Amino acid sequence: MSAQTLAAIALSPEKPFELREMELLPPRSDEVQVKIKATGICHTDIAVKEQAFALPLPMVLGHEGAGVVEQVGESVTHVKVGDHVVLCGDSCGHCRNCHSGLPFYCVEFAQRNLSGERVDGSTCLVCDGEAMRGRFVAQSSFSTHVIASTRGVIKVPSDLPLELMGPLGCGLTTGVGTVMNALKPEPGSSIAIFGAGTVGLAGVMGAKLSGCSKIIVVDINQARLQMALEIGATDVINPEQGDVVEKILSLTAGGANYSMECTGVPTVVLQAVNCLTPPGWCAQVGVTPSAITVPLEMDQVVFGRGIRGVVMGEANVQNFVPYLAELFRQGHLPYDRFVKFYDFADINQAVYDSAVTGEVIKPILRMPE
Ligand SMILES: [Zn+2]
Numbered sequence: 221m222s223a224q225t226l227a228a229i230a231l232s233p234e235k236p237f238e239l240r241e242m243e244l245l246p247p248r249s250d251e252v253q254v255k256i257k258a259t260g261i262c263h264t265d266i267a268v269k270e271q272a273f274a275l276p277l278p279m280v281l282g283h284e285g286a287g288v289v290e291q292v293g294e295s296v297t298h299v300k301v302g303d304h305v306v307l308c309g310d311s312c313g314h315c316r317n318c319h320s321g322l323p324f325y326c327v328e329f330a331q332r333n334l335s336g337e338r339v340d341g342s343t344c345l346v347c348d349g350e351a352m353r354g355r356f357v358a359q360s361s362f363s364t365h366v367i368a369s370t371r372g373v374i375k376v377p378s379d380l381p382l383e384l385m386g387p388l389g390c391g392l393t394t395g396v397g398t399v400m401n402a403l404k405p406e407p408g409s410s411i412a413i414f415g416a417g418t419v420g421l422a423g424v425m426g427a428k429l430s431g432c433s434k435i436i437v438v439d440i441n442q443a444r445l446q447m448a449l450e451i452g453a454t455d456v457i458n459p460e461q462g463d464v465v466e467k468i469l470s471l472t473a474g475g476a477n478y479s480m481e482c483t484g485v486p487t488v489v490l491q492a493v494n495c496l497t498p499p500g501w502c503a504q505v506g507v508t509p510s511a512i513t514v515p516l517e518m519d520q521v522v523f524g525r526g527i528r529g530v531v532m533g534e535a536n537v538q539n540f541v542p543y544l545a546e547l548f549r550q551g552h553l554p555y556d557r558f559v560k561f562y563d564f565a566d567i568n569q570a571v572y573d574s575a576v577t578g579e580v581i582k583p584i585l586r587m588p589e
Pocket residue numbers: 262263264265283390391
């Protein structure tokens with residue numbers, strides 16, 4: 221039997237998110253129906269709505285959902301009704317990268333997470349009698365109830381505050397994972413992090429856990445730099461106050477061992493490579509405008525410097541998200557310090573406060589009971 225859900229539709233860059241009642245079709249054999257308790261808003265949701273990341277609209281977005289399992293398909297064995305879960309993306313489970321523990325490089329990643337539809341082209345939402353795209357990152361969590369793919373449903377301990385857990389599924393996995401899984405900095409090494417949003421700040425937490433001795437954060441927002449210092453950055457740089465690369469070279473006596481670029485701004489990408497010591501790696505995390513080229517100076521690259529893209533912290537999420545939940549319990553992931561809760565109905569205000577004014581770092585929408 222199908223259920224009703226209240227979901228926020230992204231219609232176009234010009235129009236605000238619109239809350240609508242719609243029909244939620246029952247879960248298939250490999251799917252899980254989840255009652256969403258709360259969902260984070262991630263920059264990618266806003267980029268899709270604004271069409272900077274041009275996926276087809278209308279679509280129900282949202283990909284940091286946390287909730288309670290309401291119903292499971294017959295082949296689902298790892299969660300049961302009543303479990304607390306965090307939702308993450310889907311993967312095929314049988315391609316080479318899935319077998320290597322890298323589900324976010326799955327050959328079917330785009331179809332399963334970005335098309336708004338299942339692999340067979342169907343969807344699980346019906347609005348005014350018409351199919352509505354609703355498989356964003358295999359969940360579309362801007363909705364009171366969702367149908368999620370089993371591989372992206374991750375059980376978390378029920379004694380942790382569920383309304384805070386959603387960002388573990390994207391922002392925290394991306395930030396902490398990029399440092400711990402992809403860059404793997406040695407204790408005592410230095411790292412420069414460009415952009416102090418949720419992902420950059422989670423990178424600071426990962427760098428601190430890794431024992432980095434210099435954690436340098438770059439951002440134009442002074443309040444975010446202050447937050448970075450409070451959670452473990454050793455130095456902060458505001459690019460409006462001088463040459464960023466020069467400052468990093470001087471703070472690290474010759475260049476950072478690692479860098480993490482979270483802004484996607486092409487000039488910042490260059491800085492994130494040019495601030496490295498030879499040899500050194502930059503992880504490109506920020507989504508750059510499509511079809512952009514970045515004029516890397518080969519003189520910089522030849523001496524062992526390099527850049528590579530990292531998606532979702534290269535995490536095997538079924539293991540990594542519970543690991544993050546335990547780190548949170550132990551106080552190592554203090555992201556609750558920069559969360560602001562909003563009622564679901566105030567989704568447009570939450571987007572404004574985080575993306576337009578930048579006042580709020582991580583908005584979380586609370587669903588009505
Ligand atoms: Zn995200």
